[in-house]
Amino acid sequence: QVQLQESGPGLVNTAQTLSLTCTVSGEPIATSFRYWSWIRQPPGKGLEWMGAIASSGNTYYSPSLKSRTTISRDTSKNHFALQLSRVTPEDTAVYYCARSTNQFYSNVRRDQYDYWGQGTQVTVSS
Numbered sequence: 001q002v003q004l005q006e007s008g009p010g011l012v013n014t015a016q017t018l019s020l021t022c023t024v025s026g027e028p029i030a031t032s033f034r035y036w037s038w039i040r041q042p043p044g045k046g047l048e049w050m051g052a053i054a055s056s057g058n059t060y061y062s063p064s065l066k067s068r069t070t071i072s073r074d075t076s077k078n079h080f081a082l083q084l085s086r087v088t089p090e091d092t093a094v095y096y097c098a099r100s101t102n103q104f105y106s107n108v109r110r111d112q113y114d115y116w117g118q119g120t121q122v123t124v125s126s
Contacts, residue, residue, distance in 0.1 A: 002026040004097050004117035012091075012124050018084040022097030022117060023077070030055050030075050035104040037113070038071060038082045040093040047108040048093075052100075053080050060104060087124045094119040 008020035022036070029036055037052040051061040053071045061069050065084070073080040084091060098113040105112040 002099065002115045004099065004115055006095060006097055006117045006120040008120060008122070010121055010123060012087055012122060014088055014124055014126050015086055018082070018087050018091065018122060018124070020082045020095055020097075020120065020122070021079050022081070023079040024099075025078070028075070029053075029073055029078055029080060030057075033102050035060075035100045035102075036073070036080050037098050037100065037104050038069075039096045039098055039108055039113075041096070041119075042090070042093040047096075047110070049104070049106045049108045050082070050084075052104040054104075062106065089124045089126050092122065092124045094121050096120075 003025045005023045012018045032055050034055045035052045038050040041047050051069050051071045053059050059071050068085045070083040096119045097117045099115045100113045
């Protein structure tokens with residue numbers, strides 16, 4: 001069974017870089033046709049797709065966040081990571097990692113993704 005677990009600081013100061021890691025168990029992240037995404041949900045708002053890294057290592061980003069987002073992976077540790085720079089209080093959200101197959105979905109619905117992490121709250125202090 002595939003499991004995803006987010007980890008990282010729950011509090012980040014404005015203008016700093018938010019860094020999260022998603023550790024995957026039950027499947028190598030280089031498994032063909034998989035896409036590993038970061039998705040967030042600000043309070044009172046819907047799910048927002050931030051970006052993804054494919055099994056090939058190619059990365060894809062939301063246009064609105066591309067200038068501030070980096071997604072990377074470490075296949076030896078079977079995890080992938082998110083860095084979001086120059087954060088503001090508007091970046092306060094629950095951050096999720098998730099897996100999809102054959103494609104990623106920028107207009108997110110939960111049923112489009114095979115597996116989700118439990119989510120981690122990140123608050124940006126002003």
